Amino acid sequence: MLEINDLLQMFDSGAIFTAFDTETTGLNPEEEKILEIGAVSFDRLGIRARYNVLINPQRKILPEITRVNGIDDSMVSGKLTFAENAPHFLGFIKDSVLIAHNTPFDLGFVNNELKLAGMKPLENQTADTLTLSRTMLPNLGKYNLQFLAKYFEINVVNAHRAEDDARVCMEVFLKLLEMVRPPKPAEEEQPAESEQPAS
16 A cells, blocks of 8 residues: 555656545445446546446345445346456556555455456555545544545535545545645745836
């Protein structure tokens, strides 16, 4: 997991990052399935591309899960499975630096789904906005994504849906980078031109 100063250096050097989020049928990646993946690819020039896909988990979605993310059986019926979606998702993230809010959770789900599909786990470098915010804002008390969005005055459009959560994660990441960016040196004032005597 990358540290904030390394991330700032990479960002300023033009590295490509992908903030991503998963919505799932439960909390245990060994037993549950991914319902939705959202991702935002970006670099120092801004957003490069967005990715969002609903995934057929091939199982019933419990009502308590639908209450959290609004995704129900009718929305994923007929959608592709993770294995069918995987090549597109891998093509989207390529070798970018992956960022999530609680990265071990989302990465655990993606890697378990890849394993079930007979594919290799992701080898991308990663960063975790949850860990970074806890380290950099030790007195904040709460660190869930929606609370951090409010703290940083980031607009939340569709909480607990993957693409908007990924976009908010990206914006939290950018705010954290700015916290460690050295201030620009003040521009030296140009000496005023000496007045020329009138001819």
